[in-house]
Amino acid sequence: MPEKRAKDCYEIILNHGCDLACGFCSQADFAPGAKTSLEDALRHIHAAKKAGCRRLGFSGGEALLRSDLPALAAAARRAGFDIVRLQTNGMKLSDPALAAKLAAAGLTVCKFTFLGRSAKVHDGLTGARGSFKKSLAGLDNILALKLAVGVNLLITRRNYRRLKTILKFFMDRGVSSFVLIYPIYVGRMAVNAKKLGVSLPKVSPYAAAALDFARAAGLDGAVKALNMPPCMLPGYERKSVDIYKFNTMVASPLGKRWDLDKNAEMERRRGPVCRGCLFRKDCLGVDARYLEIFGWKGFEPVRAPAARRELKPEPGYLSGLEKCFLEVLARENAIPTARVLELARQIPLCHDCKDGTRVLSTGESLVKRGLVERTFKGAKFIWRLR
Numbered sequence: 001m002p003e004k005r006a007k008d009c010y011e012i013i014l015n016h017g018c019d020l021a022c023g024f025c026s027q028a029d030f031a032p033g034a035k036t037s038l039e040d041a042l043r044h045i046h047a048a049k050k051a052g053c054r055r056l057g058f059s060g061g062e063a064l065l066r067s068d069l070p071a072l073a074a075a076a077r078r079a080g081f082d083i084v085r086l087q088t089n090g091m092k093l094s095d096p097a098l099a100a101k102l103a104a105a106g107l108t109v110c111k112f113t114f115l116g117r118s119a120k121v122h123d124g125l126t127g128a129r130g131s132f133k134k135s136l137a138g139l140d141n142i143l144a145l146k147l148a149v150g151v152n153l154l155i156t157r158r159n160y161r162r163l164k165t166i167l168k169f170f171m172d173r174g175v176s177s178f179v180l181i182y183p184i185y186v187g188r189m190a191v192n193a194k195k196l197g198v199s200l201p202k203v204s205p206y207a208a209a210a211l212d213f214a215r216a217a218g219l220d221g222a223v224k225a226l227n228m229p230p231c232m233l234p235g236y237e238r239k240s241v242d243i244y245k246f247n248t249m250v251a252s253p254l255g256k257r258w259d260l261d262k263n264a265e266m267e268r269r270r271g272p273v274c275r276g277c278l279f280r281k282d283c284l285g286v287d288a289r290y291l292e293i294f295g296w297k298g299f300e301p302v303r304a305p306a307a308r309r310e311l312k313p314e315p316g317y318l319s320g321l322e323k324c325f326l327e328v329l330a331r332e333n334a335i336p337t338a339r340v341l342e343l344a345r346q347i348p349l350c351h352d353c354k355d356g357t358r359v360l361s362t363g364e365s366l367v368k369r370g371l372v373e374r375t376f377k378g379a380k381f382i383w384r385l386r
């Protein structure tokens with residue numbers, strides 16, 4: 001059960017089994033039949049809340065193989081969690097009734113894993129023909145329900161040159177939050193390292209191009225990179241999740257629990273190149289298993305953050321905050337800032353809108369885009385749709 005000092009997030013792995021057989025799966029070595037019992041999951045939920053965790057996550061394997069997931073999401077909301085997240089391949093969400101049931105139960109955030117923007121690449125890596133189509137239908141169902149949606153994009157040899165176009169594909173579909181995930185070489189990814197692996201220095205310029213595109217589209221804050229140290233993200237060094245604390249506790253179906261930050265400390269290595277790096281205090285280095293395969297070739301310390309180049313704006317994209325603001329005004333138009341904030345708390349689309357300052361800056365950005373009008377009345381700003 002959770003420690004006395006609260007983590008920000010508590011993640012419950014509900015099962016190791018999955019309806020896919022992805023060529024990069026890090027859990028492929030784990031007991032596929034292992035499940036966290038309903039009673040244990042409920043115990044974790046209540047103890048995590050009692051310990052002060054702010055967010056609760058469900059993952060697997062594939063957590064949607066659990067028919068009790070709606071009941072668990074509802075239990076998490078009843079326990080007082082405002083943010084209840086599911087990590088999934090999304091296939092089962094192609095059933096609109098299940099998607100709606102989860103939303104009604106109180107799920108607020110859904111994170112999908114995608115491997116490309118085509119069935120050829122995605123299905124080729126999942127080992128299941130039709131999986132891309134199903135996961136995409138699941139994504140569309142959850143977007144339509146206006147839950148907060150994120151796409152985790154797993155980087156492999158098959159997609160790294162197309163990260164920008166993949167990002168655009170999902171942004172065009174309405175996704176505004178992404179994590180570019182460089183794989184770790186365990187489970188099937190260790191077995192398939194030669195076939196699917198690509199070194200970080202090779203990925204680096206393509207990741208930067210994807211981040212350029214997101215910035216040009218006004219979604220600079222919406223894309224992060226995991227398992228990619230700052231030196232591999234020139235101009236976007238601080239987009240590396242690796243320099244921040246996960247502040248997350250994970251509970252597994254085998255009864256184990258671990259602190260993600262302690263795990264990262266054990267698995268990462270710094271090299272001689274890190275000595276002269278601007279990020280040497282915050283960056284834990286590179287995964288040891290990566291180094292066994294690719295070594296330090298191509299790494300250079302960050303002496304100063306790389307300059308960002310001028311970009312031509314890519315219009316037409318909205319951040320999660322902006323979408324939430326528009327949804328609020330679609331429900332109730334011509335309202336003051338405090339009411340926007342009040343209604344925003346009822347919409348899971350975005351869970352970042354915690355104060356009036358955020359509302360003001362988001363509203364101003366929408367005024368500039370010509371989507372919202374702001375007037376001043378009775379010492380208050382009044383916001384309305386244009």
Ligand code: SF4
Nearest residue numbers: 229230231274277283
């Ligand atoms: S500390 Fe090492 S791994 Fe981390 S950003 Fe600097 S050079 Fe790269």
